[in-house]
Amino acid sequence: MNQANLFDEPKLDEPAGKQDVAPEVDAESGAAAAAAMAEAVAGAEAEAADEIAPFGGGDGGGDGGDGGDGGDDGDDGDGGDGGETLVLSTFAERAYLDYAISVVKGRALPDVCDGQKPVQRRILYSMNELGLGHTAKPRKSATVVGDVLGKLHPHGDQSVYDALVRMAQDFSLRYPLIDGQGNFGSRDGDGAAAMRYTEARLTPISRLLLDEIDLGTVDFQPNYDGSYEEPSLLPARLPMVLLNGASGIAVGLATEIPSHNLTEVAQAAVAMIRNPKISHDELMALVPGPDFPGGGQIITPAAQIRDMYANGRGSMKVRARWKIEELARGQWQAVVTELPPGTSSQKVLEEIEELTNPKVKMGKKALSADQLALKQLILGSLDTIRDESGRAAPVRLVFEPKSKNQDQTEFMLMLLAHTSLESSASINLVMIGSDGRPRQKGIGDIIGEWIGFRFETVTRRSQFKLKKVEDRIHILEGRETILLNIDEVIHIIRNSDEPKAALMERFNLSAIQAEDILEIRLRQLARLEAIKIQQELADLRKEKQTLMDLLENPSSMKRLIIKEIEADAKTYGDARRTLIEEAQKAVAEQKVVDEPVTVIVSEKGWIRARTGIGHDKTQFTFKVGDALHDAFECRTVDTLLGFGDNGKVYSVPVAALPNARGDGVPITTLLDLSGGVRIKHYFAGPASTQLLLSSSAGFGFIAKAGDMVSRLKGGKAFITLDEGDLPLPPSVVGQDASAVAALSEKGRLLVFGLSEMKTLTNGGRGVTLMELDAKETLLSAAAISQKGVIVHGTMAAKPRELEMSGNVLAPHFGKRARKGKELVQRIKASTLAPK
Template sequence: GIAVGMATEIPSHNLTEVAQAARLMLENPETTLDEILAVMPGPDFATGGQIISTPEEIRDVYATGRGSVRVRARYTFEDLARGQWRLVVTQLPPNTSSQKVLSEIEDLTNPKVKVGKKVLSAEQQQTRAAMLSMLEAVRDESGKTEDVRLVFEPKSKNQDRDEFVRTLLSKTSMEGNVPVNLVFVGLDGKPRQKALTEILAEWVAFRIQTVRRRTQYRLEKALDRIHILEGRKLVFLNLEDVIALIRESDDPKVALMAKYPLSERQADDILEIRLRQLARLEGIRIEAELSELQKTREKLEDLLGNEKRLTALISREIAQDAQNYGDERRTLIEADSQTRVDKKIVDEPVTVIVSKMGYLRQRTGHGHDASIMNYRANDAFAVSFECRTTDTLVAFGSTGRVYSIPVANLPNAKGDGQYVTNFTELEPGEKILHYLQASEDATVLIATSAGSGLVCEFKDLISKIRTGKAFIKLEKGDTVLAPQVVTSDRPLVAALSEGGRLLIFPAQDVRRLPKGGQGVTLMDLGSREKLLAIATVSEAGLTVSGTGRGGKDREERIRRAKFEKYLGNRARKGKVLEIHFKATQLTALGGSEVFDDTAEDEPQAPETNLDLL
């Protein structure tokens, strides 16, 4: 990683391919990403494996500098006697080992109860049963002859091979994503996420700069040596005079520089020469070395003065390094779809029953009276949904998260059902407040006690993970109200405040947020006032229910004659209900009911406030 909180994930690549890409960029700085990918199609891992991401997905990763590639283990089938066979894995994805795969198989076939749970979850039990029904044995035969050799033996020779492989790949790390995060420290010294073309261009520029500095350094060394040898050559031409001058002079260095055109560097070198270096043979060597250095100087000066020659030199050096240290690609790149084990579900009508304590179950067919079914002690019926086995039940948590529960995973109605935490992983202290089931394209209205709300489609609430997803933004002390489905028969929203005010407005005025959030204001509330309930209604009217004197349940219908009084725009205060009990709930009246606009409600006996008296 890089400092200041930045991370980098750069997968390994093939040296030969990288060298080809660098030479392309060196020869043509305008080389496109597609031209680079033609010679360097993707990462190359030391462990081999197969990259199953499509070329388009790989290109997007290199174009943006961020993403992931999906890598799968490579395997073969070995046929044995009497029709028997076995699966042999010979290459694994990066960051995966034979020991890790064996450990994962052990966890699947012999799962442990999760922390905070008392029994195995339904998913753990289903996975365990599936693995034990198809896998007879697994062993690691890796050794000197083969780096990786994992052998999987099926329970039966009649086992479907493709299904056998799909199950193992989807349940273990033999197939997974390898993250890519191309964060580099560039020539400007700053870490930044960059595209592949930008990285190669900066490296080529850095390499040109490096080779230029190296050439300049070698030229300076050659010139310095030439300077020394020219001084020695002058000494050999006047050897007798130089020896006499050194012998008779009090300061030989100054005397030499005064009599001969020598620099201080040359004079120091002459005075440090040993006597044996004054032989005639040494003079011949000086002439030869001087001649060679002159050629080197001309060559280096030509490189520094000719950009094309310098580029050609760098290209040859890169090619030579690739030849010396490069090898063949180990990772196969062949696009394929992600491995999934789809559970075969029979599409049939069912009724989902939810108890007040949060126990879930399903019963085949529609039209059941769930209130008369048996429940656990101190438990009772809460809500039921008529749907199909291919549908999804959504649970709303107290923290604003939503959880998806496939209806097909629910137990049958013979027992008392299973608790909701067997199908979800709630956050600490979180509780499930509401449940909802609808068609995927159904419009759902979600509101909070703070008076805000949003509209989305039911499919926006569905997630594929047990931990759900954060969808509704809540402030401290706020709660999620029961979600409502908006239909063409019920296009209006009725909002009831804690102060007994009612506001009715069109549902189309509420903002649609597919990814969730805080939403918009549904009703203008007073200080410390809460929104008690919402309902989607039609012009047929609605029922206001609550608690009267003595704790008795009371209700009153707002019919068409009074309905228009509470109509208004979203985010208004609404009108105070003309009732004599504390309203807590709203219910829509069915559109099929026929009401007389001129009919009056049955008179309600006014309540007496004893405390006030």
């Protein structure tokens, strides 16, 4: 079992402030990693009974293990009779897998049932046991941390305190579970005071997790040394994993679950209970997206958000919210009142400072043209920035423009584009499922698994209450019997050597009833007490019937759970904070005259732009030994894309390219091509242009040119490539395109419908275009229309073009991922182009 390659370096403890964001990969690979990890968990647990004795040295330790001779450090064991000799690589692999399982299940991932990581669950349970409810007097955080460490969580005290602090931060959790007294940090990154200074107690909403803990709703398990018992889960009355979300990095897995609105999640849970076959779109109508603690505005289209919640992975754009305040004499100022997750006022101030006072980059002698242009843009637009945040306004960031005549919308778009006032929020819904395995889940699976858990806890709660009621009825029936025969009972007790046995025999009582009667007080024998017993019995028998009906009738159970969810939503629900309203991503650019231009790229990577279109390409001049690679007729407002051999896409605004009076500039001066990256192909055109992107491994997908644009010179990871794979030339998907043509290294051509392709806005590997033989590669792929395709190649060492359409092309039509058919003419094909 080779699982070592699944894992990366873990992050065990979750900090109190901003969380690390999981690196973005395509949804398919993310789900595959989660599935692989789940299988690893299952396999490792199945083998948990097999102890590993490294190198035959017994179990080691101070006593030398079971088979060794001992020693202070356990290094002297000689193999013993019961030892198991293992190859070092085998032991390391198994030991690392054990470690990985411990991190995944015991540290980093929340559980779908109660939404808590183990350390959070232990903190809440410990505080509940200490009597620190929302009405109690707060106690020192050090007391809570010490109790958690000593009884339940034998790890670092700072990691426990960090988790406690985060659970008390209203800017980290949508619904804080701990009420902190003292300095618990700030959204600007200020740390909390030491645990000896701060105090804590539970918040009212924590009752959703703890109120039913003593009603037999969940299993308890021994703690780390068997001296204490702790709950394996908390009986959550709402899907807490969605309400507060989670963030963490395990081994080979990461999770990034955003927070959501309680009222909306409760409505979705009720809707799914009533209709287990509810569609994904119906669920998303109730829960349209995250509801972040700091508010903000989600500008990602609703359709993309729906896809993210179906797959359990994605990335959305969130921007700050602001208002314009009118001042005297026509002046105005923009005031930011809500920030995206992970952004603080201090961070924005630092970004503005970096833009207005840029530093020379390492290895450079002066500021770059981009740095100077951006500095000029900011200084020419922004006059003053002030942070007026305080108790009255948690976020109040004031921006004053240079001139009152500036366009307010353009002013804010500039700030959004160049600071974290607009940023990305990742979604990676990985958690421990109800089966105990880590999985990436869609929102329907999450709510469905919680509903199953809730039905189980309510069933166990009802069974627990029924047992209590039956026990009480049994006691009261015994008392009722003796009150009807009180004189005889007293006579038996006074005159019998074994009154318990005598009472049991005379009145047909159980041992429990007889013991209760013997311990009853004389004042409880009054007539008034008999009336109370009869009334209590009547009430208990009615309650018993209700509980039995609840356990026997699924519809009654369903109605009760819905009623409880709606009651909790009414008690703890609130209005949505985050606005979901689609908008275009902010791209602030200096005013560019929209005019036609020709972008010229040489074989050696020299780039320039020439005004106008329709130029004679044979008249383009280059340096000695260089030649034309490609030329694109586009407009100055478009973007030049470069496709690197590492799968990244690099972008440069066409307006930023030098004019064609000289030879241009090397592409390396415009982009950061570190690590020996080479640009294999180029494209220049409108952001709305759809491109067919493919790789030599035979995979491909469709994306818009605008999806690949990045402000970073280091490019944007977009095409997933394995070692040895290369990107193929992009093909424009025209409005008349209806099919895709794929050409293999061995001269096989396959044509299939364009509808079989997949669109990936965030990039990825794509779908299989063509089945390839071992070590065979894909040469070219192009989107074509009904006019057909042109095959470029050579014949007898001379360039040839083969035009194919109609009946000539028909034999090559088939389904995607098939092998296709060899070309009839003996042409050594190299590339395809639409006819």
